[in-house]
Amino acid sequence: VTRALPATTVEEAAVLLREGKLVAFPTETVYGLGADAWNGKAVAAIFAAKGRPHFNPLICHYPDAEAAFAEVLADDRARRLAARFWPGPLTLVLPRRPECRVDLLAGAGLDTQAVRVPAHPLALALLRAVGRPVAAPSANRSGQVSPTTAAHVLEGLGGRIEAVVDGGPCEVGVESTVLDLASPGGAVLLRPGGVTAEAIEAEIGPLGHALAPESAAATATLRSPGLMLSHYAPSLPVRLGAWSVEPGEALLAFGNPLPGAGAVWNLSEAGDTTEAAARLFAGLRWLDTEGWRLGLSRIAAMPVPEAGLGAAINDRLRRAAAPRD
Ligand code: TXA
Ligand code: MG
Numbered sequence: 001v002t003r004a005l006p007a008t009t010v011e012e013a014a015v016l017l018r019e020g021k022l023v024a025f026p027t028e029t030v031y032g033l034g035a036d037a038w039n040g041k042a043v044a045a046i047f048a049a050k051g052r053p054h055f056n057p058l059i060c061h062y063p064d065a066e067a068a069f070a071e072v073l074a075d076d077r078a079r080r081l082a083a084r085f086w087p088g089p090l091t092l093v094l095p096r097r098p099e100c101r102v103d104l105l106a107g108a109g110l111d112t113q114a115v116r117v118p119a120h121p122l123a124l125a126l127l128r129a130v131g132r133p134v135a136a137p138s139a140n141r142s143g144q145v146s147p148t149t150a151a152h153v154l155e156g157l158g159g160r161i162e163a164v165v166d167g168g169p170c171e172v173g174v175e176s177t178v179l180d181l182a183s184p185g186g187a188v189l190l191r192p193g194g195v196t197a198e199a200i201e202a203e204i205g206p207l208g209h210a211l212a213p214e215s216a217a218a219t220a221t222l223r224s225p226g227l228m229l230s231h232y233a234p235s236l237p238v239r240l241g242a243w244s245v246e247p248g249e250a251l252l253a254f255g256n257p258l259p260g261a262g263a264v265w266n267l268s269e270a271g272d273t274t275e276a277a278a279r280l281f282a283g284l285r286w287l288d289t290e291g292w293r294l295g296l297s298r299i300a301a302m303p304v305p306e307a308g309l310g311a312a313i314n315d316r317l318r319r320a321a322a323p324r325d
Contacts, residue, residue: 001158001159002107002154002157002158002159002160002161002162002163002164003162003163003164004088004154004163004164004166005163005164005165005166006166007050007122007165007166007168009165010122010125010126010129010162010165011129012163013126013129013163013165014026014126014129014130016036016162016163017034017036017042017126017130017132017245018036018037018130018131019272020035020036020039020041020045020142021035021042021161021162021163021296022034022045022046022049022160022161022162023035023161023162023163023164024139024147024151024153024157024161024163024164025122025123025126025164025165025167026120026122026123026165026166026167026168027061027067027118027119027120027136027170027174028087028088028089028118028119028120028123028170028172028194029089029118029172029173029174029176029193029194030138030139030145030147030148030170030173030175030281031136031138031146031148031149031150031152031153031164031170032118032123032134032136032139033046033049033050033137033138033153033157034061034126034134034135034136035134035135035136036130036134036135037060037101037102037106037132037133037134037135038101038103039103040103040105043075043103043105043106043135044057044105044260045122046058046136046137047105049157049160050137050140050141050142050153050157051141051142051143051162052142053142054105054108054313055108056108056112056142057106057108057110057113058106058107058114058135058136058137059091059114059115059116059135059136059137059176059178060102060106060109060113060114060115060116060134060135060136061115061116061117061118061123061127061134061135061230062115062116062117062127062133063117063124063127063128064086065082065083065086065117066325067133068082068092068115068116068117068133069082070094070099071097071099071100071101071102071113071115071133072092072094072095072096072097072100072112072113072115073094073095073096073097074092074094074223075181076095077187077203077204078092078181079246080203080204081179081200081204081286084201084203085200086117087117087118087124088115088117088118088194088195089116089118089119089172089175089176089177089193089194089195090116090177090179090193090194090195090200091114091115091116091176091177091178091179091191091193092114092179092181093112093113093114093117093178093179093180093181093182093190094112094113094181095111095112095113095182096111096112096181102133102135103135106135111182112180112182112267114178115133116176118176120167120170120171122165122167123282124321126165138175139152139153139157139161139248139283140152140153140156140157141156141157143230143231143233143324144156144232144233144286145232145233145234145281145288146174146175146232146280146281147322148170148173148278148281148299149168149169149171149282150164150166150167150168151171152282152283152285155285162303166223167284169322170276171278172194172277172278173277173278173279173280173281173282174193174194174277174280174281174309174312174313174316175191175193175194176191176193176194176195177189177192177193177194177195177196177197177200177299177312178190178191178193178221179200179207180210185208186202186206186258187200187204187205187207187208188208188209189207189208189209189210190210191210191315192311192312192315193312194277194312196287196308196309196311197311208214218257229324230319230321230322230324231316231319231320232281232284232319233319233320233322234284234285234287234288234320235288235299236250236287236288236291236292236296236297236299237297237298237321238284238298238299238300238320238321239258239298239299239300239301239317239321240301240303240318241301241302241303241315242300242302242303242320243258243302243303244258244260245258245259245260245261245300246298246300248262248295248296248297248298249261249262249289249296249297249298249299249300250262250263250264250265250287250290250294250296250298250299250300250301251263251265251299251300251301252265252267252283252284252287252299252300253265253266253267253302254267254268254271254302254303254304255268255270255271256270257267257302258300258302261290261300262291262294262296263290263296264278265283265286265287265296266311267279271305273304273305273307273308273309273310273313274308274309276304276309276310276313277313279313280316280317281316284299284320287299301317301321304317
């Protein structure tokens with residue numbers, strides 16, 4: 001069985017991680033499924049618990065930029081971004097240093113490693129107590145909706161992991177922005193997330209954007225293998241850009257809800273994308289459960305503007321609605 005540890009037992013969680021066990025913990029974005037990044041067996045266990053394909057690399061979490069940059073090569077851009085946004089929801093993909101001790105499986109055999117310093121006080125306390133980098137993907141089964149509460153983690157991974165540290169709901173609600181700084185062609189946005197592209201561009205200038213894959217098959221050749229087309233998916237199909245509700249639909253609303261839906265989850269009545277991001281994954285989970293209970297056949301999502309965290313929300317919704325294989 002998986003134990004839900006109260007927030008005060010970060011010390012116990014650190015001991016479990018040092019023993020090579022899997023422990024989920026809160027970050028400001030979503031809950032992560034942590035393992036000692038230097039321990040190959042522990043890292044392999046993450047892939048097994050999630051059912052995650054081995055070509056999809058993991059982010060390593062550090063208590064500060066100094067610890068992160070001891071394992072990857074930081075250039076001026078990386079240092080500026082770290083000073084501005086860490087701790088916070090930004091992940092940097094950088095070349096591994098020769099002395100990097102992160103297990104190669106965590107980086108899926110690439111010569112780069114994704115690193116981040118999370119802003120959650122419990123995550124930082126845990127990382128300091130472990131004294132090693134913690135590799136952590138989102139704490140959900142591969143392809144499913146990311147968890148923003150300890151209960152979500154247990155729904156998907158209960159019985160498959162040692163423990164979850166319960167720190168309440170995550171504040172940001174969508175994952176970190178993933179930025180590739182290792183490509184010769186310049187910085188590339190691999191995944192929109194908690195730090196907006198505009199905020200990053202204000203620090204280091206214009207970004208390139210990773211092309212959205214046209215098909216699931218194209219996924220295998222992607223620069224960031226995790227940018228898979230179908231992802232973050234509830235079990236009910238999702239219809240995007242809804243201007244009216246069709247029979248049998250549950251509604252993911254934004255602003256004034258459309259009439260006629262059997263079940264409604266409003267991301268933000270006030271039309272605020274920051275609030276909407278924090279409520280997105282809980283909403284998809286709730287509509288999925290309610291939809292099945294009421295015999296509904298689809299989730300219709302109202303349009304969300306691209307401003308602010310809207311870009312990250314729309315990215316996740318497109319993947320939730322993508323064809324599945
Ligand atoms: O907010 C977050 O980033 C959360 C919390 C737990 O920190 N973590 C998270 O991890 O979302 P995950 O594994 O669900 O997503 C990591 C993303 C994937 O799309 C993966 O392909 C990409 O980062 N990634 C990791 N390492 C990479 C690398 N070396 N090169 C390119 N992309 C990489
Ligand atoms: Mg994930």
